[in-house]
Amino acid sequence: MSRLTHLDAAGKARMVDVGDKAPTRRVAVAAGRVAMQPQTAALVAAGTAAKGDVLAAARIAGIMAAKRTAELIPLCHPLALSSVGVDVTAGADCVEIEATVATIGPTGVEMEALTAVSVAALTIYDMLKAVDRGMRIEAVRLRRKSGGRSGEFTAP
Secondary structure (H helix, E strand, O other), X not given: OEOOOOEOOOOOEOOOOOOOOOOEEXXXXXXXXXXXXXXXXXXXXXXXXXXXXXXXXXXXXXXXXXXXXXXXXXXXXXXXXXXXXXXEEEOOOEEEEEEEEEEEEOOOOHHHHHHHHHHHHHHHHHHHOOOOOOOEEEEEEEEEEEOOOOOOEEOO
């Protein structure tokens, strides 16, 4: 069986069995950004976008997405999350997003953190697309994770 491809001996997709793994505290931090025109970023910072408070909506969307990751990503384990935090900050020509997700369990929360960032970014795009269709969702990545058999990871 290949753990990396999630295939069983017959070559069929399967969820990885984590039943024998000891529960440990696991934390993952992911980040990304939505690049946009400076005028668009100014709308976000001022809170004057036509659809409302972009930063608040993105935070809530990210938290909701992290909680539903197993419904969105095939073969992803449903997890009882201990905490989810999504920070969204308007810059001069972008909105920066960082999600921190934690649990105590047998498998990590990297996918939940990445999903939170991705859906927060999509929410920002949706709320601002009428004024800036050229926005770009960029640099969605895992920054760090801790816990489990593989231990600590910090992106270079």
